[in-house]
Amino acid sequence: MQDQADGLRRMTGKNSTTKPSRKTKTIVVTSGKGGVGKSNFSLNFSLALRQMGFQVGILDADLGLANLDVLMGVTAPYNITHLISGQKTLKEIILKCPGGVFLIPGGSGIVSALIDERKLRVLLESLPVLDEYFDYLIIDTGAGINKQVLSFALAAEEVVVVTTPDPTSLADAFNIIKVIHRGSADLPIGVVVNQADSTRHGEEVFSKLHKVSRNFLEKDLYLIGIIPFDTTVSKAVRAQVPLLLYEKNAKSSLAIKRAASDYLMQGNLKASIPGKEAGGLKSLLGKMARMLR
Numbered sequence: 579m580q581d582q583a584d585g586l587r588r589m590t591g592k593n594s595t596t597k598p599s600r601k602t603k604t605i606v607v608t609s610g611k612g613g614v615g616k617s618n619f620s621l622n623f624s625l626a627l628r629q630m631g632f633q634v635g636i637l638d639a640d641l642g643l644a645n646l647d648v649l650m651g652v653t654a655p656y657n658i659t660h661l662i663s664g665q666k667t668l669k670e671i672i673l674k675c676p677g678g679v680f681l682i683p684g685g686s687g688i689v690s691a692l693i694d695e696r697k698l699r700v701l702l703e704s705l706p707v708l709d710e711y712f713d714y715l716i717i718d719t720g721a722g723i724n725k726q727v728l729s730f731a732l733a734a735e736e737v738v739v740v741t742t743p744d745p746t747s748l749a750d751a752f753n754i755i756k757v758i759h760r761g762s763a764d765l766p767i768g769v770v771v772n773q774a775d776s777t778r779h780g781e782e783v784f785s786k787l788h789k790v791s792r793n794f795l796e797k798d799l800y801l802i803g804i805i806p807f808d809t810t811v812s813k814a815v816r817a818q819v820p821l822l823l824y825e826k827n828a829k830s831s832l833a834i835k836r837a838a839s840d841y842l843m844q845g846n847l848k849a850s851i852p853g854k855e856a857g858g859l860k861s862l863l864g865k866m867a868r869m870l871r
C-alpha cells in the first residue's frame with residue numbers, strides 16, 4: 579500500500595506531508611436511456627475541473643462496455659479486470675491521460691453478470707488509497723438501472739443524471755431519479771440536459787423534469803448544465819481526442835466549462851447535509867459494502 583501511495587503522490591504531485599489531505603468527492607454520472615452523452619460529459623467535466631486546478635480521477639464503471647480509454651485515445655494495458663483478479667494493483671492500472679486527469683480503465687467485453695458482488699468489493703476496497711490525492715472522482719456508469727449502477731449511485735455523494743430533450747430519454751431519466759430517490763432521499767441529484775436545441779429549450783426540459791420530480795417525489799433537482807447539440811462532439815469522438823482538448827471554444831466545450839464553474843460556485847450541489855456520513859472514498863466503500871452485504 580505504501581508503494582501504491584508513493585506512486586500516486588508522484589503522479590499527482592500531491593504531497594500529503596505538506597498539504598492537508600482532502601477527501602475525494604465522488605460523483606456518479608448516470609442516465610436512464612443509453613447513448614445520451616454520459617461518457618463525454620464525465621470526461622469533459624473532469625477535464626474542466628482539472629483546468630480549474632483540481633486533481634480528478636475518472637472511474638470507468640461501465641463494466642460491460644467501458645470506452646473512456648477510446649474517447650481519450652489512450653491504450654490501457656490493464657484495467658479493472660486485472661485489479662479484480664488480483665494480477666495488478668490500482669497504481670498499476672491507473673493511467674495519467676491527456677489534460678492531466680487520471681483514468682481507472684474499465685474492462686470492455688466483461689459480461690456484467692460476471693461481476694459478482696465479491697468482485698465489485700475487490701474494486702471498491704482498493705479505492706480509498708486515492709482519497710488524499712484526488713479532489714474529485716467522477717464515476718461514469720452504464721445506462722439503466724442495475725444493481726451495480728444503483729449501488730454506486732447510492733454510495734456516492736452526488737449523482738448527475740444526463741438526459742436529452744427527447745421525451746423517452748426524459749421519461750427514463752425520471753424513472754432512474756425515482757429509483758435513486760427511493761434508495762436515498764437525501765442524495766443530491768443534478769441534471770445535465772445534453773444535445774439541447776437552445777439554452778431556452780434546455781431550461782424548459784429541465785423545468786419539466788423538476789416539476790414532475792417535485793410533484794411525485796417531493797424531490798428538488800439541480801441543474802448542472804445545458805449542453806447544446808454540437809457536431810464537434812462526434813468529431814472529437816472520431817478523432818479520439820476529448821472535446822475540451824479538441825476544440826476548447828466549441829459551443830459544447832464552453833457549456834461544459836460553464837457547468838463546471840457554476841457547479842463549483844454553487845458549492846457542489848448541496849455539499850453537506852446534516853447528519854450525513856462524511857464523504858471520501860472510505861465512506862463510499864463503507865456504504866457500498868453495507869448495501870452488498
Ligand SMILES: Nc1ncnc2c1ncn2[C@@H]1O[C@H](COP(=O)(O)OP(=O)(O)OP(=O)(O)O)[C@@H](O)[C@H]1O
Pocket residue numbers: 609611612613614615616617618619640719720721772773774805806807808809811812815830
Ligand atoms: N452535445 C452533443 N452534441 C452532439 N452529439 C453528442 C453530444 N453529446 C453526445 N453526442 C453523441 O452521442 C454519442 C454518445 O455519447 P456517449 O458515448 O457520451 O453516450 P453515453 O451516454 O456514455 O452512452 P452509453 O449509454 O452507451 O454509455 C457520442 O459519440 C456523440 O456522437
Ligand SMILES: [Mg+2]
Pocket residue numbers: 616617618640718719720
Ligand atoms: Mg458511456
